[in-house]
Amino acid sequence: MNVNDGDVFQDIHPKEDLQNSQSQKALSEIFFHKDLANHFVRPDWVNILGLRNSSENEIYTCFSRNIDILSTLSSETKSILREKLFHTPFDDLSTHKSHIELGEADIHPVLGGATPTDIRYFENRTQGINEIAKAAIAKLQQAIHDVKIPVFISPGLFMGAANNDCLHNKEVRKINNHDALKNRWLMKTVNVRDLNKHTKYFVPGKKNIVAG
Numbered sequence: 001m002n003v004n005d006g007d008v009f010q011d012i013h014p015k016e017d018l019q020n021s022q023s024q025k026a027l028s029e030i031f032f033h034k035d036l037a038n039h040f041v042r043p044d045w046v047n048i049l050g051l052r053n054s055s056e057n058e059i060y061t062c063f064s065r066n067i068d069i070l071s072t073l074s075s076e077t078k079s080i081l082r083e084k085l086f087h088t089p090f091d092d093l094s095t096h097k098s099h100i101e102l103g104e105a106d107i108h109p110v111l112g113g114a115t116p117t118d119i120r121y122f123e124n125r126t127q128g129i130n131e132i133a134k135a136a137i138a139k140l141q142q143a144i145h146d147v148k149i150p151v152f153i154s155p156g157l158f159m160g161a162a163n164n165d166c167l168h169n170k171e172v173r174k175i176n177n178h179d180a181l182k183n184r185w186l187m188k189t190v191n192v193r194d195l196n197k198h199t200k201y202f203v204p205g206k207k208n209i210v211a212g
Contacts, residue, residue, distance in 0.1 A: 008208075012048070012186035024188065027181065030170035031123035032064065032144050035163050035190060037088050042114065043190035046168070047160045050153040051187055054180035058173035060150035065166045066117045068147040069140070077136050081111035081119075085133035088126040110140065114164040121167065153186055163190070 015025035024030075036042045053059065070078060084107050107129065113120050120126075123141060128134035144167055153159065161168060175181050195208060203209045 008189055010188045010190075012188050013184065014182050026170070029172050031125070032062075032141075032148075032167045032169040033122040033125075034119065034167055037120050037122045037126065041192070042120075043163050044114070044193045045160055045191040046163050047158070047189050047191065048153060049187045050155050050157040052155060052180075052183055052185040053153055054177050054184070055152075055154070056177040057175050057180055057184075059152075059175075059181070059184060060171045060173065061153055062148040062150045062169050062171050063161060063166050064144045064148045064168075066119050067165070069119065069143045069167075070111075070117060072143040072146060073139060077139050078111060080132055080136040081140065082109050083133070084109050085129050086110050086120075086126055086137070087129060088120065088122050110137070118164045119167060123169070 010024060012024040014027040034042070035046050048061070073081075086109065087107055108120060110119060110121050110126065112118060119140075121140065121144075123144070126137065128137050148169075150171065151159070172181075
């Protein structure tokens with residue numbers, strides 16, 4: 001309900017009052033994350049359609065597969081990431097002009113959740129609560145960037161990403177047309193495999209709108 005007033009289809013397009021945020025309304029880069037990384041309802045799929053994305057600018061959506069990230073980490077680091085030693089504030093869209101107050105996000109493990117290899121992480125937002133956890137986050141962040149694959153989402157390109165099996169970002173490498181940057185436009189929708197697992201979080205009387 002807090003994200004785009006509950007709209008099923010969401011515009012990834014700069015918005016003046018959120019242009020400096022870490023959200024789909026940002027003008028510049030968005031760091032690596034899974035959608036709604038520490039929300040109580042996290043989508044299984046993120047689907048994106050390119051509408052406007054000028055080839056004059058080098059703006060990419062980069063993906064890092066969890067399987068590739070984890071293959072570069074030691075068993076010790078992965079063990080630390082499975083502990084409840086991390087905090088991720090609720091995302092900017094969930095808290096911007098909130099209809100429903102979410103309170104404070106829980107302390108959580110980074111590794112594990114929807115699946116044993118699920119990575120609940122938002123770069124530069126997810127923090128370790130002690131020095132050991134902070135060191136593990138630094139190693140995770142390096143691994144994510146080491147295996148990333150950039151994709152230019154051109155107009156008409158449709159792609160789906162498994163939200164529990166990869167992380168993604170918005171990477172701005174070079175801008176030649178600032179007006180085109182301000183008007184870059186992708187459309188997104190998110191899905192879960194089984195609505196019945198999330199019914200306790202729905203707005204009363206609604207079948208697919210989360211109260212939060």
